[in-house]
Amino acid sequence: MSNNYPKLHNAMWPGIVGKGAPDSEPIIAFDTLLDLTAGAEVNGVRFDGVDLFVTAPHVDIDSDRDAIRKVADKIAGRGLKVGSLVAPIWGGAGGGSAMGSAEERERFLTQVRKACLIGQELRELGIRPTGGVRIDSSTGVEAWDADPEGGTRRIAETFREAGRIARDHDEFLVAEGEICWGGMHSWREMVRLLETVDMPGVVGYQADMAHSMLYTLGYNRGQDRILPPDYDWKDRSLLDAAYKQVADALRPWTLDFHVAQNDGTVFGSGDHEKTGRHCLVTDPEGKLDIVKHAGYWLRDEKGDLTGKAQHICWDGCMFPNAVMERQSTWNDILGAMIEVRNAHGWQA
Known part of the structure; x- marks a missing residue:
């Protein structure tokens, strides 16, 4: 019998991130992405749900209960559930820096509060059985570099x-390890931040396979690089060992x-420092063995399933x-x- 856990989700934010600016492609409509997700099928298996970015024009962070019910009806009508939410905690989205002024930090917290309330409402509507709320420090690496100790303490x-x-609100938060966010831009600093917060099970790590791989290369934090500067990607054993070192350090905190x-390259965009570029499953330049390296996060150091992630998201x-x-992209x-x-799931 095939595994039915963890549930398989698709992310909605790729329809918004990097879209909509005058020099960018248009935003992809929420309904279009839902239809593509619901339409994907492989040997009779479909996606179980979606993870949401709670920002307009998809799901407005200031939605009232009626608006949230309409969103839930759209999703349920396609046979899908809701998982994790991305809170728009950045300054340009109405939030503020987690290490900024009292006003900025209060805006950050206000966005978290709104996202948690939406998550709670979706659970009460019966459409959201699993998932946390994603955050980051909403501050750049250079700003953090000016006062590393004080910056991490404030974050x-x-x-x-x-x-x-x-x-x-019976929610939990997950900080994504993306190398453009100050205080979270290296695996050692990410661990230090989570240890300083010291709220296991409430504030944890969101392990993105691609972003986490970039920790091994030391972008934006060279002293925490694991792979050598002249690393040859053909030597898979070195990558495996380095990636396992990162996963072993962050797995105890991983909730999502x-x-x-990832193809191992980075780029800068707007006020972002170097950050990771995702690539497609079929990209010949992809550096990860997706199934093998997923196991570094979904299984513990003994090889046993952790069972922490009740759903996984592309x-x-x-x-x-x-x-x-x-x-075909989504298939x-x-x-x-x-x-x-199939490799790292279970029956329930």
Whole structure:
């Protein structure tokens, strides 16, 4: 009998991230992405749900209960559930820096509170059985570099207060390890931040396979690099050992998991420092063995399933609209996720 856990989800934010600006492609409509997700099928298996970015024009962070019910009806009408939510905690989205002024930090917390309330409402509507709320420090690496100790302390204080808000709503928070966010831009600093927050099970790590791989290369934090500067990607044993070192350090904190692929390159966009570029499952330049390296997160150091992630989500941003609007793209992604579940899932 095939495994039915963890549930397989698709992310909705690739339809918004990197889209909509005058020099960018248009935002992909929420309904279009839902249809593509619901339409994906591999040997009779379909996606179980979606993870949401709670920002307009998909799901407005200021939605009232009636608006949330309409969103839930759209999703349920396609046979899908809701998992994790991304809170729009950045300054440009109405939030603020987690290590900024008192006003900025309060805006950050307000966005977390709104996202947790939406998550609670979706659970009460019966559409959201699993998932946390995703956050990051909303501050750049250069700003953090000016005062590393003080910066991490302030971020931790903000995260701790955000964790109390989440706990009050029966939610948990997950900080994604993306190398453009100050205080989270290396695996050692990510661990230090979570230890400083010290709210296990309430404030944890969202392991994105692609972003976490970039920790091994030391972008934006060279002293924490694991792979040598002249690393040859043909030597898979070195990558495996380095990636396992990162996973072993962060797995105890991991509450949410993104399946993804990466070609090992970075780029800068707007006010972001170097950050990771996802690539497709079928990309010949992809550096990860998706099924094998997913196991580094979904199994513990003894090889036993952790069972922490009740759903896993595909994360792929910055693809051209023409690629994202092809049904075959999502069939390929679903196929990879099914392989991950077959290798590292369970029956329930």
